[in-house]
Amino acid sequence: MSNVTRTWKLNGKSVTVRAPAGRRLLDVLRDDLGLTGSKESCGEGECGACTVLVDDEPMVSCLIPVGQLPNGTEILTIEGIARKAAGRVIQQAYIECGAVQCGFCIPGMVVSSYALLQRNPKPSTRAIRDALAGNLCRCTGYAKIIQAVKLAATRLAKRTR
């Protein structure tokens, strides 16, 4: 076993963690730091429920050993996104479109939606489907989720104009 100490910028704040290097980022977030918004569903990188942004890139936190994230890494979880204006717009759009049923996949969906809209403020349906292809939902059938991302994109475009 090898313990590592890492200082990251987590949801905008400096956080220092000490953990076995192989401990999954997901476990550090949920169990050590109490950030239970990121969900564990498959635990093998398939479902996207544990998606977080690492230096602005969506990644599944169940496949990241924390030792691989050097000091200074910027991590944004659903808790951090929910505090951002754009994050709130996306969440509201999901609610209004009825895009949430059981809700377990939604934190990951919102993180992926946020990552997409940061990079591509006017995404096509194809781009939305591509961006969310790594987030599986067993309830909704995706149609309303795609609608929600479109609604969020429209509202965000109005705000920045």
Added chain:
Amino acid sequence: MKNIEKIAFQFPTTLAAALRLQANEKTRGKLLAGGTDLMVQWASGVPTPERVTSLWNLPEISAIRVLADHVEIGAGVTHAFLVDCQPLRTHVPALVAAAGTVGAKQIQARGTLGGNVANASPAGDTAPALLVTDGTVVLASQAGEREVSLSQFWTGYRQIAARPDEIIVAFRLPKRGKARERFRKIGTRRAQAISKVMAASRIRVEKGVIVSAAIALGSVAPTPVRLTQVEQFLAGKKLTPALIAEAEKLAQTTVQPIADIRSTAEYRRWASGRLVRDALEHL
């Protein structure tokens, strides 16, 4: 404590330091890049190694160089980085297309080209696209660098031609020039699916005649394979519907796929032919 947490991790910050660790049996670790294959295996109960040497974020293996007649892609380059690299779309478009079919965005952001090749799965998405370039793998050790042809790199099911002290550092891939490339992957859905069969091709046609043809398939043999018989059959021939039909049939008779949880041998054989047809119909 989970098994993964018991592993002794090493985080070299330079390639030289990583090579030094790998040179000595006492410090050598299982090489880990983005973890999109190994972390999954370890989570599912595959025995974990005692030591791991992390190659994630090693600057020396993370660059893309576009040179006169070939491109050099660092082994640590992620699929996401490949997909966003405009010059590669021009020079090795099948590889870019293949990288775009790996998992989904989250996996593409972590999985690396070197990792995909080292994992040596017959279903590795980038393998057929690499094979049709006639390129090489650059291996480094403390003894120096050597190049191994990609066509000789996968030596058996999940086996590669690298020594235990070696690290894959880059891929040297000749540009396609005037040849056309194509990549198709058949899986149960577009994202997050491991392929049933996939094909990459690099074919050059001049005045209606096939000057050169490189066609590779994945998931039809213990390793990714080039369809040399089909390639030889096509070379020098005029591209006609009759020729395409013959090539399709030849491909179906030369592959020896197996049945497994993802597909049947019969379907894979049939689809192999269809993919060859698809490549020839899009020239």
